[in-house]
Amino acid sequence: MNQPPIGRLRSLRSVELLTPNFADAVDFYEEVWGLEVVEAEHSASWLRGTGEEHHALRLTRSDTIGLGRLVFALGTPAEVDQAARRLRARGIALVTEPGPLDQVGGGYGLRFHDLDGRLIELSADTWAVTARGRDASLPVGVTHAVLNTPDIDASVAFYQDVLGMRVSDWSEHQMAFLRCGSDHHCVAFNQAPWVSLNHVAYEMTSLDHFMRGLGRLRHHGITPEWGPGRHGPGNNTFSYFTDPTGLVCEYTTEVAQIVEDTWICKVWRRTPELSDLWGTAGPPSQRIRAHMTGTPDGSPVADPLTAPVDAPVDVPARTSTGTGTEGAAA
Numbered sequence: 217m218n219q220p221p222i223g224r225l226r227s228l229r230s231v232e233l234l235t236p237n238f239a240d241a242v243d244f245y246e247e248v249w250g251l252e253v254v255e256a257e258h259s260a261s262w263l264r265g266t267g268e269e270h271h272a273l274r275l276t277r278s279d280t281i282g283l284g285r286l287v288f289a290l291g292t293p294a295e296v297d298q299a300a301r302r303l304r305a306r307g308i309a310l311v312t313e314p315g316p317l318d319q320v321g322g323g324y325g326l327r328f329h330d331l332d333g334r335l336i337e338l339s340a341d342t343w344a345v346t347a348r349g350r351d352a353s354l355p356v357g358v359t360h361a362v363l364n365t366p367d368i369d370a371s372v373a374f375y376q377d378v379l380g381m382r383v384s385d386w387s388e389h390q391m392a393f394l395r396c397g398s399d400h401h402c403v404a405f406n407q408a409p410w411v412s413l414n415h416v417a418y419e420m421t422s423l424d425h426f427m428r429g430l431g432r433l434r435h436h437g438i439t440p441e442w443g444p445g446r447h448g449p450g451n452n453t454f455s456y457f458t459d460p461t462g463l464v465c466e467y468t469t470e471v472a473q474i475v476e477d478t479w480i481c482k483v484w485r486r487t488p489e490l491s492d493l494w495g496t497a498g499p500p501s502q503r504i505r506a507h508m509t510g511t512p513d514g515s516p517v518a519d520p521l522t523a524p525v526d527a528p529v530d531v532p533a534r535t536s537t538g539t540g541t542e543g544a545a546a
Contacts, residue, residue: 218377219302219305219306219377220302220380221302221377221378221379221380222298222299222302222303222306222338222379222380223290223296223298223299223302223380224290224291224295224380225288225289225290225338225379225380225381225396225397226288226289226290226291226396227288227289227396227397227402228286228287228288228289228359228360228361228396228402228403229269229272229287229288229289229339229342229358230269230271230272230274230287230321230358231272231273231274231283231284231285231286231287231358231361231416232273232274232275232276232283232284232285232287232335233273233275233276233282233283233284233413233461233463234276234280234281234282234283234284234514235275235276235277235281235460235461236277236278236279236280236281236461237460237461238259238261238276238277240460240461241275241459241460241461242256242261242263242275243460244459244460245263245273245275245459246263247436248433248436248438249355249418249433249459249465250265250352250353250354250355250429250432251263251264251265251272251273251355252264252265252348254270254320254345255271255320255321258277259276259277260274260275260276260277260320261274261275262320262321263275264345264348264357265348265354265355265356265357265358265418265419266348266349266350266352266354266356266357266421267356267357267419268344268345268347269342269345269357270320270321270322270342270344270345271320272355272357272358272418274320280513280514281461281462281463281510281511281514281515281516282412282413282463282510282514283334283361283363283413284335285327285334285335285336285337286334286335286336286337286361286403287337287338287339288336288337288339288379288396288402289338289339289340289342290325290338290339290340291340292340292341293314293324293340293341295340296314296324296325296326296338296339296340297314299314299326299338300313300314300326303326303328303378306378308328308378309328309329310326310327310328311326311327311328311329311335312325312326312327312328312337313326314326317337317339321342321343322341322342322343323339323340323341323342323343324339324340324341325337325338325339325340330371330374330375331367331370331371331374332363332365332366332371332411333411334363336379350421350425353420353425353426353428353429353431353432354425354429355418355419355420355429355467356418356419356420356421357418357419358416358417358418358419359399359402359418359419359468359471360399360402360403360416360417360468360471360546361402361403361404361413361414361415361416361417362391362403362404362405362406362413362415362416362417362508363404363405363406363411363412363413363414364406364407364408364410364411364412364413364414364508364509364510365405365406365407365408365411366409366410366411368389368390368391368392368405368406368407371392371405372392372394372405375394375403375405376394379396380396381394381396381402381403382394382395382396382476383481384400384401384449384450384472384474384479384481385400385449385450385482385483385484386481386482386483386484387449387483387484387486388483388484388485388486389407390406390407391404391405391406391407391449391546392404392405393449393450393546395474398473398474398475399471399472399473399474400450400451400452400471400472400473400474401449401450401471401546408509409512410510410511410512411512412509412510412511412512412514413463413464413510414464414508414509414510415456415463415464415465415466415508415546416463416464416466417452417454417465417466417467417468417546418465418466418467418468419468419469420467420468420469421469422469422470423453423469423470425469426444426453426455426467426468426469427444429467430443430444430455430467433457438457440455440456440457440497441456441457441458441500441501441503441504442455442456442497442498442499442500442501442504443455443456443466443467443497444494444496444497445491445492445493445494445495445496445497446470446492446493447493447546448490448491448493449482449484449490449546450471450472450546451470451471451472451493452468452469452470452471452472452546453467453468453469453470454466454467454468454497455467455468456500456504458503458504458507462507462516462517463507464504464507464508502520503519503520505520506518506520
């Protein structure tokens with residue numbers, strides 16, 4: 217008998233990023249990227265966007281580089297307790313038992329690991345924050361994360377069967393886009409040689425905010441390493457950058473909205489013209505490809521000009537070679 221998913225996830229609430237370049241990373245995400253520090257300690261900072269979440273990003277000082285955790289919202293503490301029971305019934309060990317979370321932002325939640333060892337936190341009743349205006353060209357919050365995995369089928373099955381996500385689209389058999397709400401995707405998986413973080417995307421309020429945000433970054437001397445453009449899968453706009461740690465961050469907006477009863481999952485060809493419907497972005501740089509791939513041990517990415525990275529990533533080559541390394545990114 218098939219077991220039900222552990223609950224109905226409402227959204228991707230926040231991400232934690234690990235960085236040895238802690239001070240530089242905090243300065244970048246606050247002074248350049250446009251988030252606001254709401255709490256700060258010696259080895260961690262919590263930053264919010266203009267949205268309703270207490271924080272969209274936690275930066276944690278670490279010897280390694282990469283993803284610390286993904287945090288998803290559940291509706292009530294009772295749903296957290298139900299999730300705990302269903303995780304145990306599946307034989308999935310809890311890292312943190314359900315209860316009040318003794319952390320900045322509060323909440324009632326639990327933690328466990330997915331198949332690839334990523335820390336997943338489910339929470340409800342997090343702290344409210346004062347509303348911020350959305351007129352400025354600042355991120356609303358985190359909207360999706362793309363995760364590199366050596367077994368895309370197993371990862372997709374886990375997030376479907378256990379977390380209750382739905383597959384919105386595939387990019388051949390290289391990428392899968394999964395949703396937990398009306399947004400086309402809150403998580404995407406990219407087939408890769410090892411487990412790593414591909415990138416984290418931050419939502420801008422509108423296309424105008426998106427472009428003004430790029431202009432604001434340009435005033436800081438920062439230009440996109442790929443973009444601006446518009447993806448086929450998800451129909452969202454994109455511009456990709458690397459932060460001081462070497463992790464990839466994205467401005468995006470206008471992601472496709474899913475109507476459950478009418479949406480039909482598609483398999484997209486991995487071609488440059490579908491990766492960027494506008495045709496404005498050009499090819500991604502070798503540098504951004506290397507940083508999207510990451511490293512298997514959380515060490516800094518080598519300079520691709522001196523140590524080329526051959527591992528597949530989720531961005532397009534100029535021509536289709538049938539290798540599965542070219543196509544659309546999220």
